[in-house]
Amino acid sequence: MRKNQLFTFLFLAALAGITACNRQSKAPEVKPLTEEESARFLEQGQEIAQATFAVMSGRLQAAMQEGGVAHAAQYCNMAALPIADSLSGVYGAKIRRTSLKVRNLEDRPDDLEKSALEQYAKDWAAQMPLKPKVVLVDNQTVAFYAPIKVNAFCLSCHGEVGASLKEEDYATLKSLYPEDQAVGYKDGDWRGLWSVRFDRNLHLPK
């Protein structure tokens, strides 16, 4: 009898183990984005990226006039932007920028961003247009990517060292970011991407 009980116990324990495993290995079904969702996240991603860019450029330019590169360097830091926070609040979105050549190591891409960057790099090399896009991460999360390009204004901090980027300014940047790779760009070059993560299920304002 005792032996039987032990067997029953072991049998049940094994069964519980198997079902638990099954449950774990069954990935939740991912529902593809509907056309309506894709359009909505594309529009909102662009809105957020453009608004952030506008605020950032405004601050950078004012800071440059005030105190040159050394003073303005801190204004290209997104973390210091309250607008990024407030937009995140409204849209349930997180925004960041990344690149294959970063200045701040905290801006290095994650795996998904890296593949988006590599796709943009390919398109750029093939002289194809770089378009914003929406990617489903999982049932909970949608990613928006849009290319970032360099304009003449950016060159004083991301341009060619000794030419558009002055040696002394580069020295300042290097002292702040010793592993800086984000130089050598020309006007019109592709620089990186905006990355916006949305909570897919949040009810969004129109």
Ligand code: HEC
């Ligand atoms: C005054 C100097 C300055 C100017 C002008 C400037 N940047 Fe930056 N940029 C920086 C600094 C400093 C960082 C690192 C910020 C941080 O700590 O997050 C940075 C970071 C970035 C990043 C994030 C990825 C990385 O390399 O860390 C992108 C993208 C970027 N800049 C694009 C631009 C573009 C596009 C322009 C022009 C519209 C521009 N920057 C103008 C100084 C500048």
